[in-house]
Amino acid sequence: MKIKYLDGRRLYFAFLAGGRAIIKDFAYLNRINVFPVPDGDTGTNLASTMKAIAEQARPSRSIRESLNSIADAALTGARGNSGLIFAQFIYGLSKELGNEIRVSTARFGESVRNAVRYAYNSIAHPQEGTMLTLIREWAEEVYQNRHRFSDYHELLHHSLEKARKALQETPKKLAVLRKAGVVDAGAKGFVDFIEGVANFIHQGSLKNVMSQELLDIEFQEAPHKVKEDIPYRYCTEAMIVGENLDLQKIKELVVRAGDSAIIGGSETKARFHVHTNHPAELFYALKDLGTIVQPKAEDMKLQAEISLKPKSRVGLVVDSSCDLPSELLEANQVVVIPFPINIGEHVFLDKLTISPEKLYQLMKSGEILPRSAQPSPKTLENWFSFLSSHFESILVLTISSGLSGYHNLVKKVAEKFADKKIRVVDTRHLSGTFGLIVQRLLEGWPGSQDVEELANRAEDLVRKTDLLVDIRTLKYLVKGGRVSPARGLLAKLLNIKPIITLNEEGKAISAGKSFSRKQNFRKILKMVREKHRQHPIHSFALVHVSDPGRAEAYAREIEKVCGKPVSFIMDASPVVGVHNGIGSVGICLTYE
Structure with missing residues (x-):
């Protein structure tokens, strides 16, 4: 016919x-x-x-x-x-x-x-x-x-x-x-x-x-296995939606960002793909041209290194709530799963397509309240599938289950890989204390290739780690629903400056309060001296939400207490900073 x-x-x-x-x-x-x-x-x-x-x-x-x-x-x-x-x-x-x-x-x-x-x-x-x-x-x-x-x-x-x-x-x-x-x-x-x-x-x-059989196929988005030098590190994609999108301007920004640039779509919906070394800068430039959704930024360099020459028989996975200098993570092939960050209708990836510095600038300039979300199960499945083909086993350390449902999500996804050896540990910490746990764990990493031994070591380090958070204002905790408006108003009227810590279950609790930041500073240092007297400090770090000066002041004083230099001072992960708010400082301690 x-x-x-x-x-x-x-x-x-x-x-x-x-x-x-x-x-x-x-x-x-x-x-x-x-x-x-x-x-x-x-x-x-x-x-x-x-x-x-x-x-x-x-x-x-x-x-x-x-x-x-x-x-x-x-x-x-x-x-x-x-x-x-x-x-x-x-x-x-x-x-x-x-x-x-x-x-x-x-x-x-x-x-x-x-x-x-x-x-x-x-x-x-x-x-x-x-x-x-x-x-x-x-x-x-x-x-x-x-x-x-x-x-x-x-x-x-x-x-x-x-x-x-x-x-x-x-x-x-x-x-x-x-x-x-x-x-x-x-x-x-x-x-x-x-x-x-x-x-x-x-x-x-x-x-x-x-057929339904074909529709039911789950396509694993396998990480890149490039066998050559990579001039542009991140394979980056996203969709931009809006009215009367300026496709030419979008194309100019994307092309300028790197190579393998493709931009398609209409005046109401556009998608781009590019290999770039600076995805956060690109996304920040694009945010005013439309609403960014479906972000992706895959580290092709890390994926290629793991594919070609894994440094251990055990792969280590953390999430972006772990604050630790990127050089240390990269040197040890640590995979970082980013949390999505919603800013209005925009969707960013923590530390990848939005930097802490830029996010905190946005928080200072307006009344926006960024919100964090959990990575998709598909993201975890793709990584577990890839890593299990290059490592004998995988150790996954997660943000405290007392603060997020992410730990349970990871466990559920890991159960799908019953034939693989994936060990999941709840650090019951976040931010700088999470980073100190990983830092100390990596010190003995080359000498141990047994995932159970490493998991037990991580559990031991969890118990030897402490966090004290100097909160400047309860405004962000109230906005995020973690503190009631009534308590927030009372604290504002009385100029109360709380000190937050984590209990044994990894849940946030009060460790004290003062009526000025100067009093908070003195009170926290007194706590640090007492803790050091009971359990000698092995190392310490400072994380802050757009207040490096206050973090450095703490570092100088704590060095006098324990006689050791600070391990690192850095911006707190946006997934942490959006809750604690501008001006917060985290004092992170780990003991001998």
Whole structure:
């Protein structure tokens, strides 16, 4: 039977069939992925994009409405370079096709050819021999034969042969493909898609167009395993939503941030991908151009080092509430899971796409109240899957379960890896005391390769660690719901300055109070002297919320008490600072 037109429903199911072909081939696409970086995720990225279309898009009689739904789902679910290029091509197609109920091959040929420029314009530096080449050459073939074939089956079958030939030519256009002896993975994925569409148009059957079995596949977003020097460290993505988005300005900022830059979308929704060394600076610059959601910033350098040369048989995982100098964490291949930070409608990643300094500037300049959230189970699953393939076992240290439900989430996700050795320890601490526990644990890390021994050591250090927090104002604790408004008002009227500590369960309790910051300072130092008299201090650290001067003053006095220099002074993690508020200082002690 000849197919002389496409309507909205037929086009929708054709897309599902094309997506099904990609999903079935995703593992092979991952294996042949060598460009732009050999990170083995092109198949996963394209399959995830297709799965988003299947789950979110809805068919309509109108071609425009069906394509708009598909394009929106593709953009929302786009992953990586390949997913975003494909999404932008579909967006272009949705703009080029009119409001027709039915579209002939002639009209279709014109539209796909015009849609190519949307894909090219999304990339800062288009490279031939990639998916872009396949899209362009296939679209040109469709255009050139739009009048020759009035039957979609004949048109797609003919253009598919051209796409297959173009795919085999990709190694001639890219030396990295030629050297690896493969075709481009993204280009192969596009050929898979056209094959799926062509088969559906020929057979006309909806059976197994997109089976539930394929939709149920969970695509692990495997961390990067790059085997070369990495000039730009973080693989960064996000979506920006709003009204009348300035796509040109967004593109300028993203392109300036690094390489492998792709920006796609519309005036109301845009997605970008870029490799950069400074994701926090990029996100801070973008925040005024729209609402940032779905952030991602993966440390490709750390992932590559773990893949190529793990330094231990035990992998160590902490979360971003752990305050410790990044140099120490990086030197020991410690994985840090970031907490999402919500600032208004924006979503940032703690310490990755928002720095403590910038967040505290925002808190000072307005009445915003950032809120922290838990990482997704999927994030943890992806990391556990990756780490368990490079380490014999994994030790996960978490923020106090008395302050967050994150510890229970980690335990639940770890249970899914019953065949792997994953040990989860509740530090019952956070911020600088969490950091001191990790610092001391790392001192003996090279000499111990047994996860149970290390976990027991961590538990012992938990009991030898103390935190005292000098609170400047209860305003933020009241806003966050941790202190009642009545108590907050009373404290303000009486100028009460509380001192907070953590009990044995890791819950925040009062350790005292004063009626001025000067009194608080003296009282905390008195507590430190008494604690040192009972249990000699092994080391100490200071964390602060935008008050380095007060932290340094504490450091000078505590050094006089114990005779040892401060281990580190640093900004408290935003996930901690948003609750304790501007001016807070954490005095972190660990004992012999």
